Amino acid sequence: xxxxxxxxxxxxxxxxxxxxxxxxxxxxxxxxxxxxxxxxxxxxxxxxxxxxxxxxxxxxxxxxxxxxxxxxxxxxxxxxxxxxxxxxxxxxxxxxxxxxxxxxxxxxxxxxxxxxxxxxxxxxxxxxxxxxxxxxxxxxxxxxxxxxxxxxxxxxxxxxxxxxxxxxxxxxxxxxxxxxxxxxxxxxxxxxxxxxxxxxxxxxxxxxxxxxxx
DNA sequence: TAGTACCC
DNA sequence: CACG
Numbered sequence: 001x002x003x004x005x006x007x008x009x010x011x012x013x014x015x016x017x018x019x020x021x022x023x024x025x026x027x028x029x030x031x032x033x034x035x036x037x038x039x040x041x042x043x044x045x046x047x048x049x050x051x052x053x054x055x056x057x058x059x060x061x062x063x064x065x066x067x068x069x070x071x072x073x074x075x076x077x078x079x080x081x082x083x084x085x086x087x088x089x090x091x092x093x094x095x096x097x098x099x100x101x102x103x104x105x106x107x108x109x110x111x112x113x114x115x116x117x118x119x120x121x122x123x124x125x126x127x128x129x130x131x132x133x134x135x136x137x138x139x140x141x142x143x144x145x146x147x148x149x150x151x152x153x154x155x156x157x158x159x160x161x162x163x164x165x166x167x168x169x170x171x172x173x174x175x176x177x178x179x180x181x182x183x184x185x186x187x188x189x190x191x192x193x194x195x196x197x198x199x200x201x202x203x204x205x206x207x208x209x210x211x212x213x214x
Numbered sequence: 215t216a217g218t219a220c221c222c
Numbered sequence: 223c224a225c226g
Contacts, residue, residue, distance in 0.1 A: 050216085052215070052216070052217055053215070053217090054215060054217055054218085054223095055217090056215095056217050056218070057217090058216060058217080059216090059217090060216075062216095070216095072216070077216075121216095129216060130215085130216065130217070130218095131216085132215080132216040133216090134216090162215095162226080163226060189216080
């Protein structure tokens with residue numbers, strides 16, 4: 001199958017659950033602009049491995065932009081206006097990300113999405129993210145918008161209980177996923193990234209997760 | 215507890 | 223901090 005067939009085939013939104021939409025390749029037109037916007041963000045707030053409340057460290061390296069950033073340490077998970085590494089506010093959320101997230105949310109049925117936080121997660125081959133819920137935000141009626149870049153991944157879309165068997169959702173460079181409503185608190189995670197090299201991104205996956213945290 | 219280790 |  002040639003690439004144009006894949007693009008056409010994959011370009012239709014896919015409903016993964018009642019309030020979970022996969023928008024294949026949705027971010028592709030913006031990718032270069034998006035990466036340009038990300039560069040200064042990561043200069044100001046480099047990727048780092050945060051500590052879990054149990055004292056261990058996360059396999060994923062992360063950064064943030066926006067007025068709030070997700071942090072984890074011995075005291076627990078929370079959002080903070082300051083980067084604990086620099087002591088300064090997180091870099092501003094780039095306009096291209098704000099508009100892309102709003103467009104994606106709108107396409108999935110969530111109008112007026114104005115995120116104030118963007119987690120930037122960095123995965124090397126072998127990196128995984130175990131099942132968890134996003135529950136540190138103030139308003140669970142606001143959706144989550146997730147943008148995949150680089151190496152492909154298998155997203156685990158679980159249920160409301162950790163023990164619910166997750167759907168395995170393949171995610172590729174440029175895919176955008178939106179979830180909210182009754183699915184907002186679903187457990188989710190990422191299987192270990194398979195070794196490989198993405199033509200544009202190299203041996204890494206970067207995931208941008210936009211939320212309204214405050 | 216967004217983690218690991220694995221029966222104590 | 224029991225246990226998929």
